[in-house]
Amino acid sequence: MAAHAQDRPVEVSIASQPLRTAVLDFGLQAGVTIDAAGSERCGPSRGVHGRLSVDAALSRLTLGTHCTASRVGAGVWRIVRLAPTAPAATRSRPAPEPSVPTLLDEVVVTAARSDRLLLSRAPYGLSSLDGLTLERAGVTDLEGVSARVAGLTVTNLGPGRDKLFIRGMAEGPVAGQAQALIGLYLDDVRLTYDAPDPSLRLADIERVEVLRGPQGALYGAGSMGGVVQVVTRAPDLTGFYGRATAEAGRTAGGSSGQAAELMINLPLLQNRLAARLIGYDETVGGYVDDTALDLKNSGDMRRQGLRLSALWRVAQAWTLRTGILAQTIDVDDSQYATLGPNAPYERRRGLSEPSRNDLDGAWISVDGDLGWARLRASSSVQSHGLDVRYDATPSAAVFGLTGAAALDQADDLSAAVHEMRLNGDIGDRLSWSAGLFFSEYTHNRTIAVSDGQGGPPVLLQHRRDHVDEAALFGDAVYALGDNLKITAGARLFRVGVEHRSETSGAPGSFEGDDDLIGVAPRLVVEYDRGPLVFYALATEGYRGPGFNAGTVGAGARQPFRAVRSDEIVAGEVGVRFSLLDGRLRGRGAAFLDRWRDIQSDRFDERGLPFTANLGDGRNRGIEGEVEWRVGSWTLDGHAVVNDPELTHPDPGFALGSDSRLPAVADFSVQGGLAHEARLAQATVRSELRLGYVGPTDIALSPTSIAASAGYLTSQMVVDAEFGRWGVRASVDNLFNRDDDTFSFGNPFYASGDISTPQRPITGRVALTARF
Numbered sequence: 001m002a003a004h005a006q007d008r009p010v011e012v013s014i015a016s017q018p019l020r021t022a023v024l025d026f027g028l029q030a031g032v033t034i035d036a037a038g039s040e041r042c043g044p045s046r047g048v049h050g051r052l053s054v055d056a057a058l059s060r061l062t063l064g065t066h067c068t069a070s071r072v073g074a075g076v077w078r079i080v081r082l083a084p085t086a087p088a089a090t091r092s093r094p095a096p097e098p099s100v101p102t103l104l105d106e107v108v109v110t111a112a113r114s115d116r117l118l119l120s121r122a123p124y125g126l127s128s129l130d131g132l133t134l135e136r137a138g139v140t141d142l143e144g145v146s147a148r149v150a151g152l153t154v155t156n157l158g159p160g161r162d163k164l165f166i167r168g169m170a171e172g173p174v175a176g177q178a179q180a181l182i183g184l185y186l187d188d189v190r191l192t193y194d195a196p197d198p199s200l201r202l203a204d205i206e207r208v209e210v211l212r213g214p215q216g217a218l219y220g221a222g223s224m225g226g227v228v229q230v231v232t233r234a235p236d237l238t239g240f241y242g243r244a245t246a247e248a249g250r251t252a253g254g255s256s257g258q259a260a261e262l263m264i265n266l267p268l269l270q271n272r273l274a275a276r277l278i279g280y281d282e283t284v285g286g287y288v289d290d291t292a293l294d295l296k297n298s299g300d301m302r303r304q305g306l307r308l309s310a311l312w313r314v315a316q317a318w319t320l321r322t323g324i325l326a327q328t329i330d331v332d333d334s335q336y337a338t339l340g341p342n343a344p345y346e347r348r349r350g351l352s353e354p355s356r357n358d359l360d361g362a363w364i365s366v367d368g369d370l371g372w373a374r375l376r377a378s379s380s381v382q383s384h385g386l387d388v389r390y391d392a393t394p395s396a397a398v399f400g401l402t403g404a405a406a407l408d409q410a411d412d413l414s415a416a417v418h419e420m421r422l423n424g425d426i427g428d429r430l431s432w433s434a435g436l437f438f439s440e441y442t443h444n445r446t447i448a449v450s451d452g453q454g455g456p457p458v459l460l461q462h463r464r465d466h467v468d469e470a471a472l473f474g475d476a477v478y479a480l481g482d483n484l485k486i487t488a489g490a491r492l493f494r495v496g497v498e499h500r501s502e503t504s505g506a507p508g509s510f511e512g513d514d515d516l517i518g519v520a521p522r523l524v525v526e527y528d529r530g531p532l533v534f535y536a537l538a539t540e541g542y543r544g545p546g547f548n549a550g551t552v553g554a555g556a557r558q559p560f561r562a563v564r565s566d567e568i569v570a571g572e573v574g575v576r577f578s579l580l581d582g583r584l585r586g587r588g589a590a591f592l593d594r595w596r597d598i599q600s601d602r603f604d605e606r607g608l609p610f611t612a613n614l615g616d617g618r619n620r621g622i623e624g625e626v627e628w629r630v631g632s633w634t635l636d637g638h639a640v641v642n643d644p645e646l647t648h649p650d651p652g653f654a655l656g657s658d659s660r661l662p663a664v665a666d667f668s669v670q671g672g673l674a675h676e677a678r679l680a681q682a683t684v685r686s687e688l689r690l691g692y693v694g695p696t697d698i699a700l701s702p703t704s705i706a707a708s709a710g711y712l713t714s715q716m717v718v719d720a721e722f723g724r725w726g727v728r729a730s731v732d733n734l735f736n737r738d739d740d741t742f743s744f745g746n747p748f749y750a751s752g753d754i755s756t757p758q759r760p761i762t763g764r765v766a767l768t769a770r771f
Helices: 019-030 037-041 054-062 131-137 142-146 393-399
Strands: 009-014 033-035 048-053 067-073 076-081 126-130 152-154 164-166 182-186 205-212 226-232 241-251 256-269 273-284 288-290 295-298 301-315 318-331 355-369 374-391 406-426 430-450 459-479 484-503 509-528 532-543 566-579 584-596 599-603 609-613 615-630 633-642 645-649 667-679 682-693 696-701 704-708 711-722 725-732 762-770
Touching: 009 019, 009 054, 019 033, 019 037, 019 054, 019 667, 019 682, 019 711, 037 076, 048 054, 054 067, 054 076, 126 131, 131 142, 131 205, 131 682, 131 711, 142 152, 142 205, 164 182
Parallel strands: 033 076, 182 226
Antiparallel strands: 009 048, 067 076, 126 205, 152 164, 205 226, 241 256, 241 762, 256 273, 273 301, 288 295, 301 318, 318 355, 355 374, 374 406, 406 430, 430 459, 459 484, 484 509, 509 532, 532 566, 566 584, 584 615, 599 609, 615 633, 615 645, 633 667, 667 682, 682 711, 696 704, 711 725, 725 762
């Protein structure tokens, strides 16, 4: 029936109004699905009345708006901006259609390093979330994203200090010198190396893509668990417009918060050059009391940021894009508790624990058509500063102090990344890609232990690590028939490490260097049967070697001076489906990962950080995601069941025979129910989300194990749009749960005395104006 929706006449009555609300109203009256995300830059609609076919009605609705309705499936349309017409004397071919958010199955995803891959045909464990959906739900960071995709875990140490894990492949909650397991990217620019998630605010985002499994062949070192790519909205060459949002929130038993966000799109040269500016200032109130320090509602966070990008159409087939970003996060205290379940939001400590996270970066990329191949070249530079204090009072005597003690850690990170990639076709059956990659990364870290009151440090450690990586990579996709394809690729790489460190009280300084040379292969077989895409793949990920500073372990006990490289070899079989005229769609997969010489950041018996090799492990599991649309209702859900295990512990840091990986939960399940309706002059969307993350054990050392008994997540959102205005109300943690989440808190306190509770029930209201 939906397949003939464009032919059957419908009775509609749509008044003159902004195109965005007009097409949403029309979709409800006609019983069809319309993606209106691209209508933000369209002119107002004159409306339509009468009994018309869907195609005819949409044609009249979009007349004179500089936009059109494009049918992308049975009973499914999207609104796109019409490409500007070039002068006849210079026009050689139609201008390319601007990229706009679309229905998820029709999105061209880029995390798989392809410019032509539709999500609905992707033979990978790949998910994509539309930026408009995230905006409507008030999602501003990756913690909110993790509630909407299968297998993504975000720890809860605090803003700017969390780690990301995918599919149970975790080596512990501490962010230290070991390279991150998950590659985090903003428009193909890597944001982290061994730093935690910088909690970049998801402002003016086109979509977020999550690519699971090791991606060494595509992304190189530091993508062993997968890739999270944030795709921003590109500057628009065709019109001036903007959006401003103000938000206020309150946490039960905690402090209030507020946020302001502004986006401006500014054409500078007609149809040639445009800029896009995003700025924000956000405060989130704290909710933990410290009875020893007489602090109420500690843990306030302030996040401020600016992002400016420019797009220049150099020629008909060539574009240049550049941008800068800057973000600062200030947190006045950590968010764990120590007084047990009867006082879940209280603690007693000797010192408060402020932290700061500063991220700055700039990038430039060039895309063009060489005729025989498509070229993309990009360069980026960034700096990342992190400062954090731990209350070390329980170990004061170990460092020769009486009373309070503090460990202050300052990290200064800088990176430069350059890549050139070519894509082309040979005949109708073979497509190929090849490229060069080079990166340089420097990490300076200072650790100081003192009385925390301004006294001189009793222990001082400086270390500098310089890592460079060079790679040659490529792959080929060959169509064996109309339905069967095979992809084979590899990355030839070298990772070099140089280390220098000095520690007071230790015997002198240490200097060392090491490297890793290897090949990371990838093989994918896919069988496309229209509504079903079956696939099987094998791939590999790796991290380079490293060194530990300071005192090493006695005999054969860790920490060792040298840290061995580690690698993951993984296999996956899966299916992606779109059934019932696209109303039921989703994906499922079974996976097996084998992990050798697991690197993990740990703390020694004094509470000082080091990197250990835990031994060998493996993980196996199944996961699924599904979405079902019925009229104005949408039901979605996802689940992961896995079995992460340390199969061969390293004898120098034995966590026990056949023990769990220092791990995420064995299972998690989450789902949501959304409804869209037209009330008076407003389009109203309501959403309820519930989730459960299962029990988790965190093996911090051979003698210290923390545990989370599992926790329930919940959210309700109501979003209304009328004309150029929008209002959103949301409530998080509906049942006011105080369950302990996945975090370690403080290395100087016994793990059994620390819990990191969920934020109490929190309400937020936001008002948006478009101009």
